Amino acid sequence: MTDIPDLPTEITKQSDDFGRWYIDVVRRAELADYSPVKGCMVIRPYGYAIWELMQQALDRRFKATGHVNAYFPLFIPESLLMKEREHVEGFAPQVAWVTQGGNEVLEERLVVRPTSETIIGTMYAKWVQSWRDLPILINQWANVVRWEKVTRLFLRTTEFLWQEGHTAHETAEEAQEETLKMLGVYKDFAETELAMPVVDGQKTESEKFAGAERTYSIEGLMRDGRALQAGTSHNLGQNFARVFDIKFQARDKSVQYVYGTSWGVSTRMIGGVIMTHGDDGGLILPPRVAPYQVVIIPIPRGNWKDTILPKAKEIRDQLVARGMRVMLDDRDSQTPGWKYNEWEMRGVPVRMEIGPKDLEKSQVVIARRDTREKSFVPMEGVAAKVEEMLGAIQQALYDRAVAFRTEHTTETDSYDEFKQIMDGRPGFVISPWCGSAKCEADIKTETQATIRNIPFTSKPATGKKCLKCGGAATTHAWFAKSY
Amino acid sequence: MTDIPDLPTEITKQSDDFGRWYIDVVRRAELADYSPVKGCMVIRPYGYAIWELMQQALDRRFKATGHVNAYFPLFIPESLLMKEREHVEGFAPQVAWVTQGGNEVLEERLVVRPTSETIIGTMYAKWVQSWRDLPILINQWANVVRWEKVTRLFLRTTEFLWQEGHTAHETAEEAQEETLKMLGVYKDFAETELAMPVVDGQKTESEKFAGAERTYSIEGLMRDGRALQAGTSHNLGQNFARVFDIKFQARDKSVQYVYGTSWGVSTRMIGGVIMTHGDDGGLILPPRVAPYQVVIIPIPRGNWKDTILPKAKEIRDQLVARGMRVMLDDRDSQTPGWKYNEWEMRGVPVRMEIGPKDLEKSQVVIARRDTREKSFVPMEGVAAKVEEMLGAIQQALYDRAVAFRTEHTTETDSYDEFKQIMDGRPGFVISPWCGSAKCEADIKTETQATIRNIPFTSKPATGKKCLKCGGAATTHAWFAKSY
Numbered sequence: 001m002t003d004i005p006d007l008p009t010e011i012t013k014q015s016d017d018f019g020r021w022y023i024d025v026v027r028r029a030e031l032a033d034y035s036p037v038k039g040c041m042v043i044r045p046y047g048y049a050i051w052e053l054m055q056q057a058l059d060r061r062f063k064a065t066g067h068v069n070a071y072f073p074l075f076i077p078e079s080l081l082m083k084e085r086e087h088v089e090g091f092a093p094q095v096a097w098v099t100q101g102g103n104e105v106l107e108e109r110l111v112v113r114p115t116s117e118t119i120i121g122t123m124y125a126k127w128v129q130s131w132r133d134l135p136i137l138i139n140q141w142a143n144v145v146r147w148e149k150v151t152r153l154f155l156r157t158t159e160f161l162w163q164e165g166h167t168a169h170e171t172a173e174e175a176q177e178e179t180l181k182m183l184g185v186y187k188d189f190a191e192t193e194l195a196m197p198v199v200d201g202q203k204t205e206s207e208k209f210a211g212a213e214r215t216y217s218i219e220g221l222m223r224d225g226r227a228l229q230a231g232t233s234h235n236l237g238q239n240f241a242r243v244f245d246i247k248f249q250a251r252d253k254s255v256q257y258v259y260g261t262s263w264g265v266s267t268r269m270i271g272g273v274i275m276t277h278g279d280d281g282g283l284i285l286p287p288r289v290a291p292y293q294v295v296i297i298p299i300p301r302g303n304w305k306d307t308i309l310p311k312a313k314e315i316r317d318q319l320v321a322r323g324m325r326v327m328l329d330d331r332d333s334q335t336p337g338w339k340y341n342e343w344e345m346r347g348v349p350v351r352m353e354i355g356p357k358d359l360e361k362s363q364v365v366i367a368r369r370d371t372r373e374k375s376f377v378p379m380e381g382v383a384a385k386v387e388e389m390l391g392a393i394q395q396a397l398y399d400r401a402v403a404f405r406t407e408h409t410t411e412t413d414s415y416d417e418f419k420q421i422m423d424g425r426p427g428f429v430i431s432p433w434c435g436s437a438k439c440e441a442d443i444k445t446e447t448q449a450t451i452r453n454i455p456f457t458s459k460p461a462t463g464k465k466c467l468k469c470g471g472a473a474t475t476h477a478w479f480a481k482s483y
Numbered sequence: 484m485t486d487i488p489d490l491p492t493e494i495t496k497q498s499d500d501f502g503r504w505y506i507d508v509v510r511r512a513e514l515a516d517y518s519p520v521k522g523c524m525v526i527r528p529y530g531y532a533i534w535e536l537m538q539q540a541l542d543r544r545f546k547a548t549g550h551v552n553a554y555f556p557l558f559i560p561e562s563l564l565m566k567e568r569e570h571v572e573g574f575a576p577q578v579a580w581v582t583q584g585g586n587e588v589l590e591e592r593l594v595v596r597p598t599s600e601t602i603i604g605t606m607y608a609k610w611v612q613s614w615r616d617l618p619i620l621i622n623q624w625a626n627v628v629r630w631e632k633v634t635r636l637f638l639r640t641t642e643f644l645w646q647e648g649h650t651a652h653e654t655a656e657e658a659q660e661e662t663l664k665m666l667g668v669y670k671d672f673a674e675t676e677l678a679m680p681v682v683d684g685q686k687t688e689s690e691k692f693a694g695a696e697r698t699y700s701i702e703g704l705m706r707d708g709r710a711l712q713a714g715t716s717h718n719l720g721q722n723f724a725r726v727f728d729i730k731f732q733a734r735d736k737s738v739q740y741v742y743g744t745s746w747g748v749s750t751r752m753i754g755g756v757i758m759t760h761g762d763d764g765g766l767i768l769p770p771r772v773a774p775y776q777v778v779i780i781p782i783p784r785g786n787w788k789d790t791i792l793p794k795a796k797e798i799r800d801q802l803v804a805r806g807m808r809v810m811l812d813d814r815d816s817q818t819p820g821w822k823y824n825e826w827e828m829r830g831v832p833v834r835m836e837i838g839p840k841d842l843e844k845s846q847v848v849i850a851r852r853d854t855r856e857k858s859f860v861p862m863e864g865v866a867a868k869v870e871e872m873l874g875a876i877q878q879a880l881y882d883r884a885v886a887f888r889t890e891h892t893t894e895t896d897s898y899d900e901f902k903q904i905m906d907g908r909p910g911f912v913i914s915p916w917c918g919s920a921k922c923e924a925d926i927k928t929e930t931q932a933t934i935r936n937i938p939f940t941s942k943p944a945t946g947k948k949c950l951k952c953g954g955a956a957t958t959h960a961w962f963a964k965s966y
Contacts, residue, residue: 001560001591004609036563036605037593040556045621048553070531073523074595074626074642075579077484080519093585096558098595100580101641102630108484110520112557112581112595122519126487132816138528143557143626147585158584159557333615 004034018224026153029283029346039151039158049291057193061185067137075110080118084243090210094147112145120166121244130249136168154271162266168258175259179235182263183216186231195286195398196220196276201453206437213237219452221405222275225425227452227480236260283347287390292327295343299355318383349393422447432473434466451477487517501707509636512766512829522634522641532774540676544668550620558593563601567726573693577630595628603649604727613732619651637754645749651741658742662718665746666699669714678769678881679703679759684936689920696720702935704888705758708908710935710963719743766830770873775810778826782838801866832876905930911963915956917949934960
C-alpha cells in the first residue's frame with residue numbers, strides 16, 4: 001500500500017518546473033489523484049466528466065463510421081498471450097499476473113489484459129465463417145493494465161481507461177483503408193474537440209505496435225516542447241489471423257485469413273489537453289470538453305438572494321436551454337475572489353459576474369479564461385453572446401496551439417544543430433533520415449529524441465543525407481523528446 | 484484455457500428446459516458468448532447495445548438525483564480489503580489475486596476488486612475534512628471480479644459489468660434517505676425501462692451485504708417461477724467510516740464519522756429482461772431497451788431495389804426522424820422468411836414488411852413480437868402509428884409480467900403447503916416468519932427457498948405464527964427459489 005501525499009495548496013509556475021506544474025494542476029483542480037495502489041490513479045469527478053465528454057465525442061464518430069461496441073474478458077490465459085511471438089515480447093514483461101482465484105491456485109496463470117488482440121482474435125475465429133460475416137467492426141471501452149516502472153497521472157499509469165477498436169476484413173486494401181480512416185477520426189477528434197493540433201503519420205519499424213505490420217500515430221506538442229503520442233492505429237495484416245486461425249470462405253470459395261486492424265486512444269488524452277492549453281493560472285479547458293463551460297458568480301451584496309440570485313438563475317436557465325453546461329456558484333461559504341481563482345484554476349472557459357451595479361444597468365461582466373479579457377454584456381441576448389464566445393475560445397485555443405507548434409518546429413540537416421536544439425525545450429525537429437534503426441537508436445541515445453512519426457505530408461528527401469550517418473536519406477522524419 | 488462449444492442452431496423450448504432455453508437464446512441471439520477464460524463472458528454487440536441503453540437510462544437518473552461519476556483503481560491492496568471484518572469474510576474467499584507484476588513478485592498481493600467500498604473509503608478519508616465537503620455522491624461504472632464456482636451467462640459470471648454508487652453523508656437520516664432513494668431509482672428503472680415489475684424491500688440479516696447495517700433489494704420474478712435479485716442498496720452506517728477513518732468537522736465543531744451508502748446493478752439485469760419476457764420464439768425486448776425497435780423487411784420481388792427499397796428507406800428515415808431505432812434488413816443473401824424468424828428470435832418489438840401489393844395499396848404489414856398480431860397500416864402516418872405501438876408494447880409487456888407475478892404469488896401459513904408449492908415452479912410465497920436466522924436457514928435447506936426480502940408493503944403479522952417454528956411471527960416474508 002502506498003501513502004498518498006496531501007493535496008498541494010499552491011500551483012508551481014509552469015515556467016519554473018513544468019513537470020511539477022502539471023501534477024499540481026491535476027491534483028489541485030481535482031482531475032485525478034494518487035491511490036493506495038502504486039502507479040494506479042483515481043479519476044475524480046471533474047476529470048471523469050472530461051473523459052465522459054471525450055467518450056461521447058469519440059463514440060459518436062465510431063458509430064457514424066459503422067462500428068459497434070462490445071465487451072471482452074479482463075483476463076487472458078497465458079497460453080493465448082504467448083501465441084504471437086512479437087506480441088509476447090512486447091507485452092509479457094509488463095503485465096500483471098493473476099495466479100490465484102478464491103482459494104485455489106490456478107492451473108494456468110491469467111494476465112490482466114494489456115490490450116485485447118489475443119482474446120478478441122480467439123473469438124473472431126469462432127464467429128467468422130464466410131465473407132458474409134465480414135467486416136467485423138467492433139470497439140471496446142475498457143480498462144487495461146501495463147506494469148509501468150515510472151508513472152505520471154493520466155500520461156502513464158499502471159491501469160488506464162481507453163477504447164480499443166478491433167476489426168477484421170476480407171482484403172488488405174480494406175484493412176489499410178480502415179487503419180487510416182480511424183487515424184483520421186482521431187485527428188479530427190483531437191483538433192475539433194480538444195483544440196489540439198496533431199501531426200499524423202507512420203511510425204518507424206522500431207516504434208510500431210508489437211505484432212503490427214504498420215503503426216500510425218497522431219502526435220501533439222505540449223507547452224514544454226515535448227511531443228505526446230495521442231492515439232495510434234495499427235494495420236495488423238494477417239499476423240493475428242494466422243496465429244489465432246481467423247479464416248473465412250472467400251467469394252471465390254477459397255479459404256483465406258482475415259486482415260485485421262486495431263486502434264486506441266486513452267485517458268492520456270486528458271493529460272494532452274492540460275499540457276496543450278494550461279498556463280500559470282492552471283487549467284484552460286477547450287469549451288467542447290469542459291464539464292462547465294460557464295461559471296456564474298453572483299456578488300453577495302445586500303439582499304442579493306432576493307435580487308441578484310434570481311436573475312443569475314434566470315440567465316443560467318437561458319444558457320442551459322441553449323445546451324451549455326453551466327455552474328452557478330452561489331455558495332455562501334466562499335468569497336467572490338476565492339471563486340474567481342478557483343474556477344480560473346479549474347479552467348472554466350467563461351466566467352460571468354453579476355453584482356448590484358450590473359443588475360441596475362441590466363448587464364453582466366464576462367471574463368474569458370484564455371485571454372483574461374473582461375467585458376460588459378447586456379443581459380438582453382446574453383445567452384447567444386456567450387455561446388458565440390465559446391465558439392471563439394475553442395477556435396482561439398486551437399489557433400494558439402498551432403502557432404506554438406509552428407514556432408517550435410525547426411528543420412535542420414545538421415546533426416550539430418539538431419543536438420543544440422534538443423538541448424533546450426525543442427519542439428519538433430524535421431530532419432532527413434536514412435531509414436536505419438541503428439541511426440534512429442543512436443540519435444535517441446545521444447539526444448533522447450525519438451522519431452515521432454513520418455508525417456503523411458512529409459517532404460521528399462531526394463538528394464538529402466541522413467542526419468546521423470550521412471548516407472542517402474529516404475525521408476524527412478519528425479523528431480522530438482516525448483512523454 | 485477453456486473450449487468454447489459451437490453456437491446452437493435451434494433454441495430449446497422454454498417449457499422443455501428453461502435453463503437450456505435461456506443459454507440457447509443468449510448465444511443464438513448473439514447477446515453473449517462463452518470465452519476462453521473459465522466463467523468469463525463475452526458481451527457481443529447486440530447484448531452490449533442493450534447494456535448501453537440501460538446505462539444511459541440509469542446514468543440519466545443518477546445525474547438527475549445529484550450524482551457524478553468517477554473512476555477508482557481495479558486493484559485493492561490485500562491490507563485494505565482485510566480491514567473491515569465482515570467485509571473480508573464475505574469477499575476474501577471469492578477474489579482473484581494478483582501476485583506478480585511484470586517480472587517482480589509483489590511485496591503485497593493485490594485483489595481484483597469484487598466491489599470498491601475499501602478503496603473508495605480510503606480516498607474519501609483524504610477528501611473529506613468538513614461538513615462542507617458532504618455529501619459525496621459518486622457513482623462508478625466498472626468491471627468487477629468474483630471467483631464463482633458455478634456460472635451462467637449474464638446471471639453469474641466471474642467478471643461482470645456494473646455500476647456502484649458510494650456516498651458519504653453528515654447524518655444517519657440522510658444516509659437512510661439516500662439508500663431508499665436509490666432503491667427507488669432502481670425500481671423505477673426496472674419497471675419503466677425494462678417492463679420488469681419488482682418487489683422492493685429489506686433483506687434479512689443473513690442476506691445483507693458484508694459490512695452493511697441494512698440491505699434493500701428489488702426482486703423480479705422470472706418465467707420459470709424463480710426470483711432474480713436485480714439490484715441492491717446498502718446503508719453502511721458508520722462501519723466503513725470507522726475502519727477507514729472517514730471523519731469530518733461537524734457544524735457544531737465536533738469530529739464525526741460520515742454515514743455511508745453503496746448501491747449497484749449489473750449486467751445481470753440483461754438476464755432479467757430475457758427471463759421476464761422471452762418465449763419459445765426467443766427473445767422479446769421491451770422497446771425502451773431494444774437496440775432495434777423496428778425491423779423493416781422489403782420483399783424482394785421483381786425490380787424491388789428500384790421500387791420497394793426506396794420506399795422502405797423513406798419510411799425508415801421517417802421513423803428515425805422521430806427518434807426510433809430502426810434496422811432495414813435489405814440483405815440479398817437471406818430470404819424474407821429467414822429474416823422473420825431471425826428478428827423474431829432476436830426480440831425486435833415491431834416488424835414491418837413491404838411487398839409489391841403493399842406498395843400498390845400504399846400500406847405496410849406490421850407484426851407485433853409480443854402478441855404476434857399482424858395488421859395493415861397505411862403508409863401515410865405510419866411513423867406515428869408505429870411509435871404509438873411501441874408504447875403499447877412496452878405497457879403490455881409490463882402488464883403481462885405483473886399478471887404473471889400475481890398468478891405466481893401465493894400466501895400460506897402452513898409449512899406443508901409451502902413445501903408443496905416450492906416443489907414445482909413456485910413463484911413468490913408469502914408466509915409469516917419469526918425473524919430467526921435458524922428458521923430461515925432450515926427452510927432453505929429443506930426447500931431451497933430463501934427470503935427474497937421483506938417488502939415495504941408487507942402486511943403486519945400480528946397474531947400469526949412462524950411458518951417453520953410456530954413461534955410468534957414478526958413479519959410476512961416473501962420467499963422464493965432464486966438465481
